[in-house]
Amino acid sequence: MKFIIFKFGLLALFLSFLECEDDLQDPSGIETRVYGRMYDSQNEIPIVGQQLKISEYNRIPGSFYGNTEFIQHLDSTLTNSEGYFDFTFTTSGLGDLYILTYQLNDQFNTMGQDATIEIEDLGEPYEIDFDFTHLYPVNLKITLDSNVQFLPVRINPQFPLYYPSSNNLTQTGVEYTRTIYTNKNSSQNIWFYRTKNDGQGQRTVINLPATNTTDLTELNIYINNDDFVDF
Template sequence: MKKILLSFFLLIILVSCRKDPVMIKSGIETRVFGKLTDFHDEPISNLKIKVAEFKATNSGGLFMSVENLEFVDWIDSTYTNTDGRYDFVFKTTGNGNFYRLFFGERTKENEPQIIWDPFYVDITNGAHDMKYIGKEFEFNTINLVELYPCQVTLKVNNLETFPMTLSHSLTYFFNLKNIETNGTSIHTIYINKYNDQTLTVLRRKNGISQQALYKFPASNTEGITYQTITVEEADFKDVK
């Protein structure tokens, strides 16, 4: 009798987990709009914003519920204007039931970084949520960090320990190339215009981790800036 009850109980759980997702019908228009600024209230212009459509499947038993998201497609996009504002209307396709608004794009190697860090917000709070779909969705923020390229010329003199790696708090690691030999090399880091910057050169010498820190002041400038740094043996300190 106990085995029968246990089997019946498990069957209920399995059946309750099998829920075919209901798609939102096609052609429903939703307006998304807002304003993006940095933490000094300066507008973020020319930032790409796009809407992603997903298929959300609610699978839950008697004790838990899990929502699985399957990406369907990018269905619309725009760019912020000079005031940092965006305003556009997207249409549902009938192939999804969950929508996200993405701000900025995670760049690939050798592509410029625009903000730190790209992010998204959910337009829908769950599968087939219709709170905003067919109406309006507003999102504003004052916390973005806009980035500008800084071309750093590194002059490495009379060092014997290689390779050396670079590190910068706002620059993706794949945009920072190792230094393999003495000589002059050019590297692009991405900085904000308000704060002092620190570029770190790292290496291991005789099994000991070392770093050299190079600081330069805030640029207070939009667009590309330039720095020249001479790397000497005496600059490196053991990392404790």
């Protein structure tokens, strides 16, 4: 009997916890100012015209894994000519979680900074600065020697982080043009991968020197079959 009572007690406690969680929505009308700057300190230039957005979510009651329900986008802004942003969002009363996000294209390195930031102290000014690095385009002129086997050859540059399979090299003796992005102030490796018939992966690496220019540059690459090694 005591065990049954104990079980019902736990169930009542759990249901009470869920009910309390369901009442955690923040009051409507709370105004919170968000401001700061997006800047490229390495090149000493502002990051202009980039969007920042505040979104409202509701934590799902009883979720032990941080599940949330999207409510709406509350406000957004663009960085100005000096990279500064300053805007105010207002709670709707429907949510209890507020996330700041930014949207960048492949021409920036985020330097590992979070793309989603939770705004916790509602009603208090929230200042945040971002230090990103501009990336500049490089056209790779790539030719596979006729002796290269085990196609396709996959390209894995440092930037962009996602390089689609549509850029794979599928023929020998053909000059391909592929665009990547680079930090003009430093060198980077470009990896080329293939898989042998027995499943063994192979790769070769080409080093792209620092370009030291914001202009479009080109790099000619010629790859032989013997350039690939097991990994």
